[in-house]
Amino acid sequence: MSKKAKVWNSKFSKEGIELSEMEVGLKLLATIDPRGWPHITMISFNRAKTPDQVVWGEFTKGTSKRNVLQNPKQGAFYMNAVMPYKFLQAKMIYTHRMTGGEDCEYFSRGQMLRYNTYMNVEKAYYNSVESVTPVMDLKILPIAKGLILDLFAKRKANDSNSEDKLHRLGYDLYNNPFNPKFISIIDPDDGYPIIIPCFQLRAPDRSKLIFTYSHFKEDLEKLKIGAHVSTFAVIADEIELINLVVQGTFIGTQKFGNVKCGIIEIDEVYNSMPPLPGIIYPTLKTRPKVLNFNH
Template sequence: MVRFSGEFEEICAKKFEPDSKIGILSSVSPDGYPHLSLITSIGVKTKKTLMWGQFSRGLSKTYLADNPKTGFLVVSPDQYWWTGKALHAGSVVKGEDFEYFNNKPLFRYNSYCGFGAVHYGEIKEVSAGEKLPLPRILLGSVTSALLKKGAAKYCLQAASGGDRPAKKIPPYGLKLCSNLACLKFIAWVDTDGFPRIIPALQGLPLDADNLVFSASPYGELLKTIPPQAKAAVFLANLALESLLLQGRWLPLNRHGRFRGGIFAADKVYNSMLPLNRYIYPPEELPRVYG
């Protein structure tokens, strides 16, 4: 069982320092979906304050202006992870923290761009550090593969009007998700309005519209996601290729026992620079006249 408290552990400041860690921040879009961004600069200011550097400006910064409730997740290089909730508490464009981020070795000699701002979050909840249970994750991947046949039947029964699948997830997204080394994180909006993020490395593509997740290793948290809740899945590999899927959560139960769930994609967002935008539904590009 994941344990939560109202402040960071002493060890977090040190564990969050390396730029090689994985940092995920979630805001909430106006239509209620979690919006996840890869922000490896996440760090600890104080036991009750989160901070992160803004390298580029995307939709998450726009959403934070309207809704300051955020969720975050950090995976350290030694495979410990933390998740929590924070209230966005503003940003600065100069000062000690601004200099700290821009003087990091990775950015100090960056000739084209540095951090444009430093943001702060007031901690509302943070988990204790836990080691990723790799054997249970591997078992969960095997179980996800075994669930695929039954999950496919469930998806066909759930489809309305006999519509053909839209094939929303692009081929490179399916390839990314199929790789067992792909990092996968699932998020949903909790009952208090804050996004919650957990690792979900066991997920596998069911088809070009759905992913399937077994209950291992964090079934007790997956079980708290309400049926048909708006959710998001963030996919990334160690080359920092990533993709954001937004959709709905469909729990899989058998004889009253929770077995996992299906994530049914509604929207697909390219989270990589230089062009962050939705690729499904496709956006109509403005016409350019010569």
């Protein structure tokens, strides 16, 4: 990353506002759950309305909407969908929300919802910008380097006796080298969650994730053993958008095939797709239905 990438400004630049207003692109939101763990959600109805205010809309009910009401600190990430790839990171704090109004109307009249007559953006969440990076280039060379290093590390890191925490769809999603993947960590400097591109993230088996330090090394090295992280993988094809959130604990680094990797032990797998977002691992334990009332 260049020296420019290290700068955090107090307001969005004109270029940053334009990037946040794109209709086709990737817009992610990181929140903090009641346990203090970061959580990642994709919220397409999300833009910098002014240089110091971000507004995002509620289309479906999920974990992030509950999180911000309990802990207002958030991280945002915006990236365009075509080369050359550009992105920015932001830190912001929730201030209030409104049902209806001009911002809900703005999101509902966009290309994604303008012909949707049965469901629209119902609530708008308003956030004050604390800090934001300049618009940066997502370098392709470090991504390619990560792909090569993964070839050596992934096989060596596989444990055939590990628990199957990640289902087959999630395993394939994280191991497709061309799928965008991201890590959210709590910045130890200020307690805000940040979202880091991590295309080099892989699942060597179905109990853990690993990543090389080939890209965004400075950010990834902020992780300390025992820190909780949230990861996000996504793929879009002509039919549907598939994404998944995997949350885990950073347990340190190890060399696999002479490649240094960070290791994330999987704690939870969260389905972030409609119609029912929620935890799919570990399996929710329920009490058996009572059929006999004679005992």
